[in-house]
Amino acid sequence: MGDLAGRLAALRGRIDDACRRAGRETGEVALLAVSKTFPAEAVQEAYEAGQRCFGESRQQEAAPKIEVLPTDIEWHFIGGLQRNKARKVVAAFPVIHSVDSLRLAEYLDRVAGEEGKRPKIYLEVNIAGEASKGGFSAKELLASAGALAGFRDVEITGLMAIPPDDAEAARRWFAATRELRDRLRVESGLALTGLSMGMSADFEDAVLEGSTVVRVGSALFGYRSYPA
Incomplete structure (x- = not known):
């Protein structure tokens, strides 16, 4: 891992x-x-350097890490969430960044109540309307304001967005996400203090536009090798 603490x-x-x-x-x-995709040993090294919040995208990959790593780690689920994994994710992850539809949010609210949990969730928005990405459109999100305000067992923290792969335009999309969050705040009455925006290549632009959580992997751990 090299000088992870320095990074x-x-x-x-x-x-x-x-x-x-x-x-x-x-x-x-x-x-x-x-x-x-990084082993528990890498997480432990970052933990020993003072890091406490870690993001995983697959429940089955995260489970053995969670089992062996310190219990004061705050685990965030950042991957696509299927309903058949929802109960395990709610049980293990206090924060979920990838709630991409009202139907999924409603299901998580029910599961959280049954499990005695109250996860924080971010609503994933397809801010640029890209066909290759899921998530709420701006229109869908605003139309859902009343339903979102009625949830009891999940805490809707804010919005999550991944802008198009265009470094020069990223800041504009981050600003658009913040503006959408502010509109939803007014229409729903929810506090919506969070914005999960920015990754290794663009997190500084995200911070400039109001991000409260930046999701950084390769700039910390190095580049990933995905299974074929």
Whole structure:
């Protein structure tokens, strides 16, 4: 893994610098270390360097890591969520970033009540209307405002978005996500304090536009090797 502690410190420094440039307090933005595909040993190394929040995208991959790693880690689920995995995800992950439809949100609310849990959830928005991505459209999200306000067993924290793969336009899409969040806040009456935006290549632009959680993997752990 090389100098992981040094990379972690550098990332936090860049986040703090972006906060200062945006006129925000340092510490307003959480760093979520995306540990998917990396072994438990890598997570442990980051933990020993002070990191406490980690993101995983597959429940079956995360389960053995959660079992052996320190219990004060806060695990975030960031992958596509199928209903047949929802109960296990609700049981293991206090934060879920990938709730891409009202139907899924309703199901999670029911499952959370049955499991005695109250996960924080981010609503995934397809901010640019890309055919290759899932998530709420802006129109669907605003039309769901009343239903979202009625949930009892999930806490709707805010929105999550992944902009188109265009570094020059990323900041515009982050701003659009923030503006959509603010509209939904007014129409639903929910607090919606969170914005899960920004990854290794664009997290500073996301911070400048209001992100509260940046999801960083390769810039911390290195590049991933995915199974064939």
